[in-house]
Amino acid sequence: MSIMALILRVSFMNNQKQQKPTLSGQRFKTRKRDEKERFDPTQFQDCIIQGLTETGTDLEAVAKFLDASGAKLDYRRYAETLFDILVAGGMLAPGGTLADDMMRTDVCVFAAQEDLETMQAFAQVFNKLIRRYKYLEKGFEDEVKKLLLFLKGFSESERNKLAMLTGVLLANGTLNASILNSLYNENLVKEGVSAAFAVKLFKSWINEKDINAVAASLRKVSMDNRLMELFPANKQSVEHFTKYFTEAGLKELSEYVRNQQTIGARKELQKELQEQMSRGDPFKDIILYVKEEMKKNNIPEPVVIGIVWSSVMSTVEWNKKEELVAEQAINPLLAAFTTQGQSELTLLLKIQEYCYDNIHFMKAFQKIVVLFYKAEVLSEEPILKWYKDAHVAKGKSVFLEQMKKFVEWLKNAEEESESEAEEGD
Numbered sequence: 001m002s003i004m005a006l007i008l009r010v011s012f013m014n015n016q017k018q019q020k021p022t023l024s025g026q027r028f029k030t031r032k033r034d035e036k037e038r039f040d041p042t043q044f045q046d047c048i049i050q051g052l053t054e055t056g057t058d059l060e061a062v063a064k065f066l067d068a069s070g071a072k073l074d075y076r077r078y079a080e081t082l083f084d085i086l087v088a089g090g091m092l093a094p095g096g097t098l099a100d101d102m103m104r105t106d107v108c109v110f111a112a113q114e115d116l117e118t119m120q121a122f123a124q125v126f127n128k129l130i131r132r133y134k135y136l137e138k139g140f141e142d143e144v145k146k147l148l149l150f151l152k153g154f155s156e157s158e159r160n161k162l163a164m165l166t167g168v169l170l171a172n173g174t175l176n177a178s179i180l181n182s183l184y185n186e187n188l189v190k191e192g193v194s195a196a197f198a199v200k201l202f203k204s205w206i207n208e209k210d211i212n213a214v215a216a217s218l219r220k221v222s223m224d225n226r227l228m229e230l231f232p233a234n235k236q237s238v239e240h241f242t243k244y245f246t247e248a249g250l251k252e253l254s255e256y257v258r259n260q261q262t263i264g265a266r267k268e269l270q271k272e273l274q275e276q277m278s279r280g281d282p283f284k285d286i287i288l289y290v291k292e293e294m295k296k297n298n299i300p301e302p303v304v305i306g307i308v309w310s311s312v313m314s315t316v317e318w319n320k321k322e323e324l325v326a327e328q329a330i331n332p333l334l335a336a337f338t339t340q341g342q343s344e345l346t347l348l349l350k351i352q353e354y355c356y357d358n359i360h361f362m363k364a365f366q367k368i369v370v371l372f373y374k375a376e377v378l379s380e381e382p383i384l385k386w387y388k389d390a391h392v393a394k395g396k397s398v399f400l401e402q403m404k405k406f407v408e409w410l411k412n413a414e415e416e417s418e419s420e421a422e423e424g425d
Contacts, residue, residue, distance in 0.1 A: 044074070045081055045103060047069075048069070048073070052065070052108075053107065055107065056107065057107060059124070062125055063128045066125070067128065067129070075133055075135075076136075076139075079139030083139065088108060088110050089106060089107075089108040089111055090104035090105070092150065095150060096147070096150030109122050109162065110161060110162075116168075116204055119168055122165055123165055123168040140174070140175070141176060144182075145179050148179065148188075152188065152193060159196075160200050162197075163204070164204040166179070166201050167203065168204050170201075171204070171205050171213075178221040178223070181223075183197065183198060184229050194230045199245065199250065203248075206253070214256075215256055227241070238258050238261050241254065241257050242254040242255075261297075265297035265299065266299060266303065269297075269299070269304075269307055270311055272289070272293075273286065274315050276289065277311060286333060287336045290308070301340050301342075301343045302342045302343045302345075302346040305337045305338055305343045305347050305350075306350055308333045308334060308337050310350075334377050335377045338377050341381060341382050344377075344383075348390075349386070351372075352391060352395065355368070365399045365402055369383065369406070383407070384407065387403055
């Protein structure tokens with residue numbers, strides 16, 4: 001039987017409606033179960049496979065065949081069968097194996113060459129098909145989720161092809177990154193299948209886009225902080241993830257995950273710091289906690305002073321009267337984490353931004369800086385650097401004018417100290 005005859009036969013069977021007999025102008029009701037069409041994917045499969053066999057490996061011809069067949073065959077009902085064939089060559093049994101007694105075709109992803117260019121061409125076939133028949137979007141996502149759960153049933157080469165194809169489809173928007181949830185299956189993770197698959201997937205995804213685009217897609221589905229779950233619990237560390245993916249040639253992904261972990265650690269530090277301050281915990285205990293977190297998460301002091309400043313400003317009941325700023329501004333935490341010039345400069349910038357954003361403090365900037373200078377939280381060099389070229393645009397003219405006399409005093413004091421030192425020599 002020719003392919004066209006087979007399509008017409010299946011189409012006729014799908015569309016034919018049962019005649020409802022009438023007698024003397026009366027219509028007999030038929031039972032619902034008699035009207036329901038029998039689900040029979042075998043004929044659908046035979047039709048698709050015969051058509052693919054006739055088109056051969058010309059993927060342009062395959063795309064045209066699939067486009068035309070959608071008008072005659074029930075893609076909506078047999079979406080899973082259709083995608084099984086296009087990926088694996090035939091209908092898949094549970095676990096990912098092909099049934100021995102079923103027809104199969106070599107015009108499929110698993111029988112194709114194992115290279116990125118070929119997978120890009122197959123991605124175009126899927127992309128065109130789903131753009132033409134939008135209702136297949138959900139069915140295709142469900143299919144890919146299923147295929148990922150079946151990874152152990154595929155050969156290494158088949159997994160590699162599927163990973164490259166999935167990466168390309170994620171890059172061009174045919175697939176949503178939420179399908180990656182299937183990779184967190186406990187058995188796949190335990191046997192290392194998920195991590196190995198992820199390497200090939202991210203390589204093809206980043207090749208099509210870049211790490212920033214990949215990160216944005218992961219964030220949309222709250223997957224950006226879950227990548228370490230590709231490994232068993234005893235290996236879920238930044239160090240292990242970085243080593244594994246860097247050695248696999250994905251340094252940019254390793255750096256992204258490291259940065260994500262650092263951001264998460266900073267947020268957690270600020271949250272805990274605010275809670276400890278609100279409870280009124282002793283400053284020595286708070287300082288010890290912060291230093292331990294700095295060491296554990298490799299957070300530099302200039303970053304920490306920004307966190308400390310934000311925490312202090314959010315937990316202290318700041319009085320709006322300028323004359324009381326001095327009493328409220330001093331905090332032992334600030335002195336503990338300004339042991340470096342860069343930390344002091346960061347603190348100055350944070351003070352500048354805060355005073356600009358809070359109108360009641362616009363006139364208090366110089367008073368706060370002088371106060372911190374007298375308390376030895378800030379020193380001459382960072383203040384002079386801030387004044388010269390390290391300030392930001394926010395309130396620049398107002399704050400520079402406020403600081404003018406104090407900066408002149410610092411310069412004179414510095415010159416006098418140098419003169420005294422020379423005379424002593």
